[in-house]
Amino acid sequence: MATDEQMKELVKQKYSEIALQDKATNASSCCGSGCCSTEVYNIMSDDYSQLEGYNPDADLGLGCGLPTQFAKIKKGDTVIDLGSGAGNDCFIARQETGGSGKVIGIDFTPAMIEKARANAEKLNFNNVEFRQGDIEKMPVTANVADVVVSNCVLNLVPNKNGVIREIFRVLKPGGHFSISDIVLQGTLPAGIQQAAEMYAGCVSGAVQKSEYLDMIENSGFTNITIQKEKTITIPDDILSNYLNAEEIAAFRSGDTGIYSITVYAEKPSETACCPPGCC
DSSP, X not given: OOOHHHHHHHHHHHHHHHHHSXXXXXXXXXXXXXXXXXXXXXXXXXXXXXXXXXXXXXXXXXXXXXXXXXXXXXXXXXXEEESOTTSHHHHHHHHHHOTTSEEEEEESOHHHHHHHHHHHHXXXXXXXXXXXXXXXXXXXXXXXXXXXXXXXXXXXXXXXXXXXXXXXXHEEEEEEEEEEEEEEESOOOHHHHTOHHHHHTXXXXXXXXXXXXXXXXXXXXXXXXXXXXXXXXXXXXXXXXXXXXXXXXHHHHSSOEEEEXXXXXXXXXXXXXXXXXXX
């Protein structure tokens, strides 16, 4: 069994490779033409192209939802994007905050940070910045963000509870988050659970939906709402890399479900400096 640090290094290597590809190569390797689906990390993404502030150079097709669409961002807000990649959600958020707000993207992959900064420079955004760091220990002081967003990232982090507590810490009292993530109902086949590629692809690192929501509530958040939910279907050509035909048939006929959920929750206006149990 790989350690937490080994899994994090696997994710960093995979997403560094994606960041260093040019857009055409990335689209091809992700089967953007629909001819195949050999890359699991690309099968879950939603279409951002109709959202104001969309920048195609920052869209690597890596998400599983549209958290910024539901994030209730206002002019002048400070927004933090966790796992900001090439900057896609940050630039959408910047459209909402306007020039009077501030957007901070956090990513632990140096190549992604470099790509995002180059995109921000081209857009001449002086109120969007990208910080390299671990979202389990954010390079941000407490009580600074009005809104936190994230798109298909917490399922890549071994210590999900730690990230949720960090979100609580960096949000201002009365602030809120909107996060899209992958969750499960039921048990994945062993062949998928043990596959490193399926961890980097946001599947085998996912937790049960009920556990995910409990972690949020237990960290002190209120008004927890599922803003959107969709079923994720893994194509047979991907499953066949990890399961035989009989195992695929059993998986298809079983009661295990993989879902993308976009969750909203609020930090209470009157609260201590950190969530229950951390002080």
